[in-house]
Amino acid sequence: MYINGHILDTVTIINQLYHRYEIYSETKFSNKFIKHSQIKELLINLQSTGIFEVSEIGKSIQEREIYCIKIGKGETKVLLWSQMHGDEPTATMSLFDLLNFFIAKDNYDLFRKELFDNLTLYIVPMLNPDGAEVFTRENAINIDLNRDYIRAVSPESKILKQLQKEIKPQFGFNLHDQDSYYSPGNSYKSTAISFLAPPQDYTNEITPVRENAIRVISGIINILYDFIPGHIARYKDDHEPRSFGDNFILNGTSSILIESGYWESDDNKFFIRKLNFIALISALRIIATGEYKLYEDKTYFDTPVNVESFFDLLIKDVTVIKDTKSYQVDIGIIRKREFDLYSDNYIIKSFIEEVGDLSFSNAHEVFSGNGLVLIDGNLAINSDAKLKLKDQDEIIYCFDNGTLIIR
Numbered sequence: 001m002y003i004n005g006h007i008l009d010t011v012t013i014i015n016q017l018y019h020r021y022e023i024y025s026e027t028k029f030s031n032k033f034i035k036h037s038q039i040k041e042l043l044i045n046l047q048s049t050g051i052f053e054v055s056e057i058g059k060s061i062q063e064r065e066i067y068c069i070k071i072g073k074g075e076t077k078v079l080l081w082s083q084m085h086g087d088e089p090t091a092t093m094s095l096f097d098l099l100n101f102f103i104a105k106d107n108y109d110l111f112r113k114e115l116f117d118n119l120t121l122y123i124v125p126m127l128n129p130d131g132a133e134v135f136t137r138e139n140a141i142n143i144d145l146n147r148d149y150i151r152a153v154s155p156e157s158k159i160l161k162q163l164q165k166e167i168k169p170q171f172g173f174n175l176h177d178q179d180s181y182y183s184p185g186n187s188y189k190s191t192a193i194s195f196l197a198p199p200q201d202y203t204n205e206i207t208p209v210r211e212n213a214i215r216v217i218s219g220i221i222n223i224l225y226d227f228i229p230g231h232i233a234r235y236k237d238d239h240e241p242r243s244f245g246d247n248f249i250l251n252g253t254s255s256i257l258i259e260s261g262y263w264e265s266d267d268n269k270f271f272i273r274k275l276n277f278i279a280l281i282s283a284l285r286i287i288a289t290g291e292y293k294l295y296e297d298k299t300y301f302d303t304p305v306n307v308e309s310f311f312d313l314l315i316k317d318v319t320v321i322k323d324t325k326s327y328q329v330d331i332g333i334i335r336k337r338e339f340d341l342y343s344d345n346y347i348i349k350s351f352i353e354e355v356g357d358l359s360f361s362n363a364h365e366v367f368s369g370n371g372l373v374l375i376d377g378n379l380a381i382n383s384d385a386k387l388k389l390k391d392q393d394e395i396i397y398c399f400d401n402g403t404l405i406i407r
């Protein structure tokens with residue numbers, strides 16, 4: 001392709017976009033807790049550009065509109081959907097960054113033309129708006145949409161299932177967030193992003209449809225590697241017969257799962273959001289040019305699988321007192337952010353995941369527990385202990401019956 005008279009290969013163009021990303025980044029998202037009302041407003045603005053076809057394709061259980069944005073006139077159809085789990089918003093933000101790139105006035109008109117001459121994109125941001133509203137994985141009747149493909153009890157699942165049947169896309173992008181405790185293999189680096197070309201059944205066979213997904217992922221990994229070496233993983237490939245990705249592969253769509261992971265000091269996942277933008281735009285380029293066929297399965301299979309190796313918080317050398325005797329232990333804590341209906345705000349809840357010798361474990365934050373005493377499940381802090389926690393009102397749920405607010 002040509003920009004200013006120069007031919008740009010995919011790696012060069014993606015490198016440029018990596019450094020220009022802030023220009024396209026949607027500024028209306030000030031944190032990761034995005035709501036349906038925000039995307040609705042953005043879509044009204046985008047529709048007024050005349051570049052996209054924005055249509056309402058149905059409503060959620062609580063009557064929130066679900067939209068599909070269509071762009072391009074190419075033969076190869078690509079369906080992208082995000083946030084079927086309401087508390088996994090990172091890729092929704094990336095999709096709006098991508099839409100901003102599509103309408104930008106800059107030197108990349110030829111690149112966009114190449115994409116839209118070859119591809120027709122169908123983009124469904126925030127498939128689970130009711131879950132997003134209260135930051136839960138499930139929808140308003142507590143159904144995990146990604147376990148609802150076969151029965152399609154939820155309207156949100158019906159919409160996506162129907163869309164795939166109507167469009168019959170060659171490629172599908174299933175966009176999620178994963179927990180913060182994964183590493184690629186036993187590397188003790190955080191997984192920033194992970195990928196999966198899911199199997200269509202328990203045989204785990206590589207069918208031609210799945211192989212195309214594998215090759216696209218190999219291409220993305222090849223391009224992303226230089227930005228985040230050692231932070232890319234493969235998602236585990238256990239077959240889940242009720243999930244969308246596995247069934248889409250079975251029904252002819254090369255489905256690619258992208259899981260947004262963890263990056264240090266990136267609470268709102270804005271860096272991960274940028275990586276998603278780069279991953280998606282790389283994928284679209286190599287699909288549009290057919291370049292993906294040149295990438296080998298080996299890159300995908302050589303990428304280490306996610307291993308659970310991080311706690312969010314590791315408190316070392318805590319004294320446990322039980323029946324007047326004392327013991328030295330380490331405590332590994334996992335944090336979960338939940339929407340609290342009473343305070344109408346998000347709170348962090350922390351759970352003690354493991355107690356004992358955690359000297360082989362890693363954590364995103366490590367503290368000395370010198371001066372901390374665990375008594376009958378309650379974590380007490382004496383005056384010498386300095387424990388800096390992320391939020392002032394962090395609640396630690398202890399493994400016994402005790403609950404203590406650490407101040």
Ligand SMILES: [Zn+2]
Binds near residue numbers: 088
């Ligand atoms: Zn998910």
